[in-house]
Amino acid sequence: MIKVFESPKILYIRSDIFLHDYRVVDNKLFVLKMDECKGGKIVTTYLYQHPACANHEPGPHHPESPDRLESVLAKLGEVCFEDLVRFESPLAQLEVISLMHNPSYIDHILQAVPANGLVQLDHDTILSPGSGEAILRGVGGVCAAIDDVLNVVANNVFCAMRPPGHHAEASQAMGFCVFNNIAIGAKYAQETHGVDKVAVVDFDVHHGNGTQHMFESDPTLFYGSSHQFPAYPGTGESSETGVGNIVNVPLKPGSGSELFREAYTENILPKLRDFNPDLLLISAGFDAHIQDPLCQLNLATADFAWVTQELMLVADECCNGRLVSTLEGGYDLNALAECVGVHVTALMRS
Numbered sequence: 071m072i073k074v075f076e077s078p079k080i081l082y083i084r085s086d087i088f089l090h091d092y093r094v095v096d097n098k099l100f101v102l103k104m105d106e107c108k109g110g111k112i113v114t115t116y117l118y119q120h121p122a123c124a125n126h127e128p129g130p131h132h133p134e135s136p137d138r139l140e141s142v143l144a145k146l147g148e149v150c151f152e153d154l155v156r157f158e159s160p161l162a163q164l165e166v167i168s169l170m171h172n173p174s175y176i177d178h179i180l181q182a183v184p185a186n187g188l189v190q191l192d193h194d195t196i197l198s199p200g201s202g203e204a205i206l207r208g209v210g211g212v213c214a215a216i217d218d219v220l221n222v223v224a225n226n227v228f229c230a231m232r233p234p235g236h237h238a239e240a241s242q243a244m245g246f247c248v249f250n251n252i253a254i255g256a257k258y259a260q261e262t263h264g265v266d267k268v269a270v271v272d273f274d275v276h277h278g279n280g281t282q283h284m285f286e287s288d289p290t291l292f293y294g295s296s297h298q299f300p301a302y303p304g305t306g307e308s309s310e311t312g313v314g315n316i317v318n319v320p321l322k323p324g325s326g327s328e329l330f331r332e333a334y335t336e337n338i339l340p341k342l343r344d345f346n347p348d349l350l351l352i353s354a355g356f357d358a359h360i361q362d363p364l365c366q367l368n369l370a371t372a373d374f375a376w377v378t379q380e381l382m383l384v385a386d387e388c389c390n391g392r393l394v395s396t397l398e399g400g401y402d403l404n405a406l407a408e409c410v411g412v413h414v415t416a417l418m419r420s
């Protein structure tokens with residue numbers, strides 16, 4: 071007997087007359103590992119990326135450089151990541167972006183993309199000729215990843231895209247961010263897939279002011295953040311609680327691993343479990359690492375493996391492991407690559 075599990079992108083074939091299960095991706099046949107397809111439940115991690123994300127070039131000496139993506143993808147090109155199933159991010163539809171951004175702001179941004187040279191949106195958020203496609207691929211990749219976990223073709227997904235998104239407000243670019251990829255993704259999951267409750271957990275060293283503001287009046291959305299405080303952007307005090315759906319744990323410069331982990335075990339994780347999400351999204355910034363030049367939270371690489379594993383436990387308990395992680399900050403190229411490596415290794419643990 072031959073069984074076929076079909077998704078928009080992948081055909082899974084299971085048969086008792088074959089020795090193995092197979093998947094067909096882009097007309098190529100792959101043998102599935104023994105534990106990759108259990109009773110029709112696909113256990114695998116996807117990676118979304120796109121070369122256009124390297125063409126967003128905010129100028130020399132800008133920390134949010136194309137080199138970041140090169141470092142991340144070089145790490146994920148190592149042999150231990152060969153089981154990642156890789157896709158190019160599609161372009162986002164403008165209607166999807168308008169789930170969280172004002173249409174006039176979207177028009178303003180797309181018209182501001184220069185044919186030559188650079189355009190400054192604020193003192194550190196800059197558009198180059200390649201930025202238009204990069205920002206549309208950023209949102210598109212997150213939404214495609216959400217399709218994949220909700221259609222149960224992937225257990226979880228890492229989106230290796232830039233620029234980051236969590237500082238972007240409904241009508242304002244800031245902090246290297248233009249469109250708020252993860253906040254749009256959360257609303258997209260609700261509007262397109264009928265998901266009830268979506269949580270975002272943000273361990274970037276900076277507070278995700280944009281995500282908080284987009285979520286703070288909606289009890290079906292949850293935002294939990296650990297971040298250095300005081301630091302850019304100045305928001306994220308513990309008193310900012312929205313309608314009971316915002317959990318901020320500000321950490322003083324120099325806090326280190328113990329206080330970071332305590333922020334999760336004592337505060338963010340219990341409240342996330344109480345919220346009981348149907349989908350968990352991660353704003354995965356790695357700029358809290360001790361080597362990062364922008365802040366001083368002094369985390370070790372192992373802390374990023376730990377927090378990923380803890381969040382996966384919650385996803386397993388609450389929402390069948392449905393988890394999408396998207397790259398935010400991280401500006402020391404070596405530390406960024408190592409941290410993404412342990413993060414994605416944890417995601418692939420199944």
Ligand SMILES: [Zn+2]
Pocket residue numbers: 274275276355357398399400
């Ligand atoms: Zn950051």
